[in-house]
Amino acid sequence: MDKKIILATPRGFCAGVDRAIAIVDKALLKYGAPIYVRHEVVHNKYVVDDLKNRGAIFIEEIKDVPENSILIYSAHGVPLSVRTAAEAKNLNMIFDATCPLVSKVHVEIKNLHRQGYTIVMIGHRGHPEVEGTMGQINSGIYLIETETDIAILDIPKNIEKIAVVTQTTLSVDETKSIISRLKEVFPNLRLPKNEDICYATQNRQDAVKKMAEVCDILIVIGSKNSSNSNRLKELAENLGVKSYLIDFAIEIKKDWLEGVRAVGVTAGASAPEVLVEGVISKLKQYDFNTIENLTAVEEHMIFALPSELRS
Ligand code: SF4
Incomplete structure (x- = not known):
């Protein structure tokens, strides 16, 4: 047979991963090891091990980055608290490898928050992208993972200003069905101008x-x-x-x-x-x-x- x-x-x-890896790679070539990276630059064992072997050091907490070092944020993005902590340190340089399509969602929720919207984010709890996106504002944002979670949202059904954003890497079909259920429950739900799923x-x-x-x-x-x-x-x-x-x-x-x-x-x-x-x-x-x-x-x-x- x-x-x-x-x-x-x-x-x-994808283009975001290509860019994030190139940032670490070129920083290593131009400035030499060690280069500190906040979280795995992308979620791939082979890529991370290769960069480790070349002198990248992956950390989760900014306190673990020594003064005068070079720091890179991963493709998943970081909450504002991480940026603030990094900027308060005496670091040599900071490069942002956040995927531009994740940054787009960051801009979107900051604008919505400024306009007084309550925001529902669809995403996976604990994923760094979700933590980074939700961490762009300090109140008025709720996370749901499934349709079932909608029932436990502590938001009035007739709220006027409510919007939804999503993690960029979800199931397209499942997300559509969660959003349509959200729209039934919150008739004033504002949908993203462009799809957040990349x-x-x-x-x-x-x-x-x-x-x-x-x-x-x-x-x-x-x-x-x-x-x-x-x-x-x-x-x-x-x-x-x-x-x-x-x-x-x-x-x-x-x-x-x-x-x-x-x-x-x-x-x-x-x-x-x-x-x-x-x-x-x-x-x-x-x-x-x-x-x-x-x-x-x-x-x-x-x-x-x-x-x-x-x-
Ligand atoms: S958001 Fe999409 S394009 Fe950007 S890094 Fe993630 S998977 Fe790639």
């Missing part, structure tokens, strides 16, 4: 929907703490396709492939292409020798680096 690998396009690095999340999920029609199983390359990678796995499973989330090819088990003719392979927005190549080599060992591409959409987004690191 002809066994094939179907590669999703787009997959892997283009990369949307495109990778669109690709998985197409993959689910033609693959027997789906391998998603991404780390366990990567929100957008987890959503790809969930989406495939919801569409009836057994799916596995792995960091490295070595995790692939022979029994996953029994009776399988077409293995779909995709990668979350923080997983580099070298890991996809590793998975292809591993699958070839199990006689998956034909490779096909399935393109949902072409991506051409690029985000500019800070001027100091552009050379």
Whole structure:
């Protein structure tokens, strides 16, 4: 039987991840180690370990950054309290690797707050992006994770000024249904002017929907703490396709492939292409020798680096 690998396009690095990694990489090259990074710059084990080996030091608390160091904020963004703490220290330089699409949501909620809106954020509790976004204002913002959480919101139903924002890496379909339920409960709900879920999340999920029609199983390359990678796995499973989330090819088990003719392979927005190549080599060992591409959409987004690191 002809066994094939179907590669999703787009997959892997998005423009925000590309930019964030390039900021750490170029800072290391230009200024030398150590470079301090607040939180994993992106949620990928391979990327983080590689940067650690080159002299990046990942910290959670600003108190752990020595005076006169260089500090970089991760792609997920930081709450204002972290910025304030960092700016109060005698640091040499601070670079902001927050994805511009996350910063857009930060600007949005600060504007809404200034206009007197109560804000509901849809996102995953404890995720650094959610903490960063909610931490742009100090009151009037509520987090919900699921439709069920709407019932416990302590907000009057007839409130006039209420708005919703979302984490950028959620399930597109699930978020739509949470927002439509919110609108039923709060008729004056103001929706985001543009979708908060980013283009990369949307495109990778669109690709998985197409993959689910033609693959027997789906391998998603991404780390366990990567929100957008987890959503790809969930989406495939919801569409009836057994799916596995792995960091490295070595995790692939022979029994996953029994009776399988077409293995779909995709990668979350923080997983580099070298890991996809590793998975292809591993699958070839199990006689998956034909490779096909399935393109949902072409991506051409690029985000500019800070001027100091552009050379
Ligand atoms: S997944 Fe989306 S929001 Fe996150 S870094 Fe990539 S482009 Fe930015």
